[in-house]
Amino acid sequence: MEHGAALQQKTFEHIALAGSSIFLASTIAIPLGIMMAHVPLLRKVLLNVGSISQTIPSLALLAFLVPFLGLGNTPTLVVLTFYALYPILRSTVAGLQSVPPECKEAAEGLGLSHFQKLWFVELPLALPIIMSGVRVATAATIGITTIAAFIGAGGLGDFITQGLALNNSSLILLGALPTALLALGFDYALSQLEIYLNYRKETSLPFSSLKKILFGIASIILLVWVGHSLSKEIFFKPSKSIVIASKNFTEQHILAELMAQLIEAKTDLTVIRKFNLGTTVIVHQALLRGDIDLYPEYTGTAYMIVLKESWNTKEKDILEKVRNSYKNKFNLLWLGLFGFSNSQALAVKKKFAEDHRITSLSELSQISDHLKIAAQPDTLKREDGLPGLSNAYGLNFKNIMQVDSNLLFTAIAHEKVDVIAVSTTDGKLQAFDLVTLEDDKNFYPPYQAAPVIREVVLKTYPELHQVLSPLFGFISQQKISKLNYEVDVKCFSPAEAAHKFLLEFNLL
Amino acid sequence: MKNQKIIELINISKFYPGNEKPGINNVSLNIQRGEILVLVGSSGSGKTTLLKMLNRLEEPTSGAILINGKDIKSYNVNELRRGFFGYVFQKIGLFPHMTVKENIEIVLRLDNKPIIFREKKVRELLDFMRLSPNVYGNRYINQLSGGEQQRVGVARALATDSECLLMDEPFGALDAVTRCELQDEILRLKENLKKTIIFVTHDISEAFKLGDRIGVMQNGNIEQLGTKEQLCEFPKTPFVEQLMRTGFRT
Numbered sequence: 152m153e154h155g156a157a158l159q160q161k162t163f164e165h166i167a168l169a170g171s172s173i174f175l176a177s178t179i180a181i182p183l184g185i186m187m188a189h190v191p192l193l194r195k196v197l198l199n200v201g202s203i204s205q206t207i208p209s210l211a212l213l214a215f216l217v218p219f220l221g222l223g224n225t226p227t228l229v230v231l232t233f234y235a236l237y238p239i240l241r242s243t244v245a246g247l248q249s250v251p252p253e254c255k256e257a258a259e260g261l262g263l264s265h266f267q268k269l270w271f272v273e274l275p276l277a278l279p280i281i282m283s284g285v286r287v288a289t290a291a292t293i294g295i296t297t298i299a300a301f302i303g304a305g306g307l308g309d310f311i312t313q314g315l316a317l318n319n320s321s322l323i324l325l326g327a328l329p330t331a332l333l334a335l336g337f338d339y340a341l342s343q344l345e346i347y348l349n350y351r352k353e354t355s356l357p358f359s360s361l362k363k364i365l366f367g368i369a370s371i372i373l374l375v376w377v378g379h380s381l382s383k384e385i386f387f388k389p390s391k392s393i394v395i396a397s398k399n400f401t402e403q404h405i406l407a408e409l410m411a412q413l414i415e416a417k418t419d420l421t422v423i424r425k426f427n428l429g430t431t432v433i434v435h436q437a438l439l440r441g442d443i444d445l446y447p448e449y450t451g452t453a454y455m456i457v458l459k460e461s462w463n464t465k466e467k468d469i470l471e472k473v474r475n476s477y478k479n480k481f482n483l484l485w486l487g488l489f490g491f492s493n494s495q496a497l498a499v500k501k502k503f504a505e506d507h508r509i510t511s512l513s514e515l516s517q518i519s520d521h522l523k524i525a526a527q528p529d530t531l532k533r534e535d536g537l538p539g540l541s542n543a544y545g546l547n548f549k550n551i552m553q554v555d556s557n558l559l560f561t562a563i564a565h566e567k568v569d570v571i572a573v574s575t576t577d578g579k580l581q582a583f584d585l586v587t588l589e590d591d592k593n594f595y596p597p598y599q600a601a602p603v604i605r606e607v608v609l610k611t612y613p614e615l616h617q618v619l620s621p622l623f624g625f626i627s628q629q630k631i632s633k634l635n636y637e638v639d640v641k642c643f644s645p646a647e648a649a650h651k652f653l654l655e656f657n658l659l
Numbered sequence: 660m661k662n663q664k665i666i667e668l669i670n671i672s673k674f675y676p677g678n679e680k681p682g683i684n685n686v687s688l689n690i691q692r693g694e695i696l697v698l699v700g701s702s703g704s705g706k707t708t709l710l711k712m713l714n715r716l717e718e719p720t721s722g723a724i725l726i727n728g729k730d731i732k733s734y735n736v737n738e739l740r741r742g743f744f745g746y747v748f749q750k751i752g753l754f755p756h757m758t759v760k761e762n763i764e765i766v767l768r769l770d771n772k773p774i775i776f777r778e779k780k781v782r783e784l785l786d787f788m789r790l791s792p793n794v795y796g797n798r799y800i801n802q803l804s805g806g807e808q809q810r811v812g813v814a815r816a817l818a819t820d821s822e823c824l825l826m827d828e829p830f831g832a833l834d835a836v837t838r839c840e841l842q843d844e845i846l847r848l849k850e851n852l853k854k855t856i857i858f859v860t861h862d863i864s865e866a867f868k869l870g871d872r873i874g875v876m877q878n879g880n881i882e883q884l885g886t887k888e889q890l891c892e893f894p895k896t897p898f899v900e901q902l903m904r905t906g907f908r909t
């Protein structure tokens with residue numbers, strides 16, 4: 152199995168991340184819970200704050216932390232620990248409150264000190280409930296650990312996000328199944344531990360000292376590994392290197408690979424790849440911090456998501472605006488455009504377009520009330536998706552189907568629908584013999600792709616401009632679609648597709 | 660030294676927060692070294708409260724308690740509880756996560772007594788309580804009957820060889836035969852080891868059998884304190900008189 156080694160490594164990363172977060176959360180939450188059990192005000196405040204904290208979306212929290220903590224293990228550990236705190240805290244308080252009052256009174260009356268009472272009576276009696284909280288936290292954490300992939304901290308989430316990015320459902324399963332198995336396995340192990348620790352045991356369970364030693368060794372290995380990778384992250388960076396990033400979809404992987412392979416071939420810089428990062432905001436923050444140096448971005452995305460401008464259809468040239476704002480506000484430079492725009496569009500079969508003689512959305516609106524359309528849930532909901540588009544063009548479809556991105560093309564191929572909402576660079580457009588209709592009223596902003604680089608990095612390695620320039624203006628709409636097709640449909644890896652491309656056009 | 664005061668209560672009152680009626684209402688009382696003082700009285704009359712104040716599980720609202728002539732607060736509270744008093748709790752309060760043996764020896768363990776000493780002590784005490792050490796020593800508390808639990812509770816209180824025992828209805832759940840045997844053991848403890856014992860019971864015949872003096876409590880007051888002869892022949896209040904009569908009937 153080709154993914155065997157990777158699976159092993161990712162699983163290990165996953166366990167290490169989840170395990171150390173649980174360990175950290177326990178060492179914080181159990182003492183805090185003990186304090187809370189004795190101080191009613193603290194208990195009330197922290198339990199309320201804690202329950203609110205659980206409602207913060209983990210990805211949002213992660214994006215929030217990147218400016219302070221950068222990419223990788225540190226912010227991931229912080230987020231995971233943060234989410235594990237509350238269940239452990241709550242169960243610690245509940246466990247201590249469940250200790251029978253007559254036991255507490257007897258402990259006091261026998262002359263045990265506060266600490267002795269806690270250690271010899273209250274904690275052992277509360278332990279089964281505390282453990283059940285740790286168990287809940289562990290199961291949840293193993294699930295949430297998949298977000299580590301969004302900021303390049305590894306784990307099984309890598310498979311899931313890559314699978315989603317590359318439209319590869321077996322990759323998704325390769326991440327999701329072990330995650331579920333891990334969660335179940337840990338849950339079982341902890342439930343056994345819970346039984347062992349439960350004072351209501353009738354007969355003592357076999358929990359040999361060998362098992363205890365193995366357990367101890369496993370925890371130590373785990374901690375050492377996390378400590379090691381943390382310190383590597385903080386202290387180790389090769390001297391002459393450049394970090395290239397990509398977001399988590401095919402085209403980004405390909406563009407980043409093209410740049411990476413050119414730089415590797417033409418300079419002596421070491422290229423560090425931090426691909427498949429979560430969101431535009433995360434990548435942008437990492438760029439600002441200097442955790443990454445270079446990545447491909449789109450003008451429309453930069454304009455609306457990073458600069459938070461709203462799109463005005465009369466706007467002709469947002470590239471200049473974006474370029475100036477990035478340089479002045481962020482000291483980031485937009486290099487040359489690759490030569491294509493990855494925008495939203497409606498696509499129909501080539502034959503359909505010819506039969507009905509339509510090339511633009513305005514023409515489509517004439518006959519839209521006879522037509523069925525399919526789109527992804529996202530496109531259907533967003534105001535800058537189909538609803539806005541329909542308004543702008545007076546589109547009024549007979550039937551609107553909500554379909555997953557994988558099934559869009561199947562739907563139109565089997566003539567379940569006449570029109571689908573797609574991205575203009577989608578590799579499958581060619582494969583399914585579809586054409587996109589022109590956005591003649593400029594409803595969508597242009598999404599021209601170009602590398603964004605930190606100004607200081609370009610100053611340090613000015614040759615980069617020269618090295619990347621063969622790509623500028625060279626990757627047409629057709630070329631990028633072809634590349635996407637190679638990966639999405641023909642199942643080449645982005646690196647292979649990029650390499651073939653560079654060889655084919657003699658760019659190396 | 661006979662008739663030497665070991666414990667002295669001076670105008671003790673105890674108000675529980677939120678209760679209008681006092682739990683203990685201006686009680687003064689001397690306890691002699693080596694005597695068994697039995698407290699009887701209706702439910703809620705303040706017997707447990709009185710014991711708890713001696714052990715400092717509750718603090719009196721007003722008044723003073725002297726132990727060997729010195730204010731109780733001048734002693735280290737945990738040393739007092741471990742070394743001076745042994746307490747049999749009304750609610751027993753055995754620790755369910757420990758075996759019978761571990762329950763009995765807990766204070767000895769915390770005092771770092773050697774294991775051989777502890778083993779021996781536990782065996783002695785279990786024998787003393789009519790529980791076979793081999794059968795019961797390693798059982799958990801939920802594997803014991805109510806009466807067995809009570810006896811383990813007594814054994815735990817005896818483990819530290821304290822001078823003074825506070826026993827709050829220690830034999831309530833026992834059958835008549837075992838109870839009688841254990842009462843004899845208590846009397847022997849007094850005779851041989853000169854222990855001072857404050858003993859709470861609802862059973863008047865038990866009070867008569869054990870008590871050098873008997874205190875009758877009602878509504879936080881000690882209605883009358885004296886030997887059983889004094890109480891029977893000269894009851895001060897109708898309540899005492901009625902109590903004595905019902906006592907004789909059983």
Ligand SMILES: Nc1ncnc2c1ncn2[C@@H]1O[C@H](COP(=O)(O)OP(=O)(O)OP(=O)(O)O)[C@@H](O)[C@H]1O
Nearest residue numbers: 675676678682701702703704705706707708709749
């Ligand atoms: N922690 C407490 N808070 C408030 N009131 C209490 C508390 N403990 C006892 N009391 C009240 O103080 C009074 C005396 O209680 P205490 O436990 O001393 O009675 P008792 O004589 O031991 O009764 P019993 O024979 O039923 O054990 C009762 O009215 C009881 O309700």
Ligand SMILES: [Mg+2]
Nearest residue numbers: 706707749827
């Ligand atoms: Mg009582």
